[in-house]
Amino acid sequence: MNLSPKSPWIAAVVAGLIVTGCGGTSERRSEQSPARNPSAEQTEAKVQRSLGTAATVSEQTGDYSSAIGYYRKLYEKDQSNPEFIIGLSRNLRYGDQGAQARLFMDLVINQGVDGPPIRAEYGKAQLADGLPDKGVENLARAIQMGDDGWPTYSALGTAYDRLENYAEAQKAYQRAIALSPENPIILNNLALSLAVSGELDRAIEILERAAVRPGTNPTLRQNLAMLHSLNGDKKAARAMGRMDLSEKDVAKNLEHYQQFLNGNPASRR
Template identity: 35%
Template structure:
């Protein structure tokens, strides 16, 4: 293809209007909305590696963007790299030591990395900075449950639910905590409520199936297993649920 002189002149003038750095910045700024959208879509589809790639590209340009930093750390954690997630947060936390979003994500990263003392200390700082954050209370509750402090954990779950009523993930975790404490009837009641909410996930319904099996109700447990799972997985889970229900009946 022949480039006409007038068009060549326009291209040359455009190229000379700014430095190469200006052009690179303009391209990066034009591409960034697409990267953000691609990252959000990847996270929604549980493609955490893809989300990390997109967010990492933005983070290189905007290392002080707290929203991008938290999103990058979250997807690293979801993708099984909690220590890398914590390292990302630590790059920014010294500049914003009381930022609740950074502290809560860091607490979750430490929890996922099984660094419970650090997780608890970090979430204490988050709650001091933002006591109204239900997600900080909920994360602290998981830490306390993991440390074997069930009563304190259930109090923290209750605070989270007071701030965010009918929150399915928090209700799920509280129900499991109640079951671990031997309060199976309360656990089933609460998990049933969580499973009936529009935002309930497959995991919550399958946790309800587990609790029902532990209670000896194998029929309802099997019904839930068949509701969400592919046939092969459902059959495998049903065998486990039947064994649990039988054991519960013997007890």
């Protein structure tokens, strides 16, 4: 089934579910510092390790506010360390502070700190701040500089999707899949991009294959339920929805999708 050009709101709701890539790994950089008392250096190293551990645990548990605080302290200790820079920006993004992440990365780049991971994070921060055109520029630049990680290609695909350049978006997702086969994040984004561009049947096929694999997350399954509903298959949508939601919530979602199909403006708020 193709999405009707008369129903741009369907494309809008599907496009809104495409997510950005995750923060990639980074390289470490260091600067020489004046000689210090060995015990003072050991103490400082312990402090940095403790802050780093606390930042990692906070991020993994979704406590982005605390992670931001820890990474900010680390950054203040070494403002040229890519791990600290990327960690701070990434958690600002994860904490829905895209504008702050972009402003911070503006500062970093203007100070002359650069490299493939830094440039990729700059593009992701711009994307998080609603600047997909700038995001494309810097994500593509990161790839030119040597970043060949799947998160960068996935983020590039998301940026192209936001610009409604679906052909380039899908090329980027395919490259990401080549680097990380069967990755549910990438498959989810590729499928939603295909759905937005009118290839709903192909999008459903991709998510159906992904949904039966171990480790599939609820978001992917509920996106598949939504696509089934938009395709008119309420039975399949209900069955997929029940895997994670109560019958009441499934019914509510199906009603919401039907309102979209009927063109009810209230359902688009």
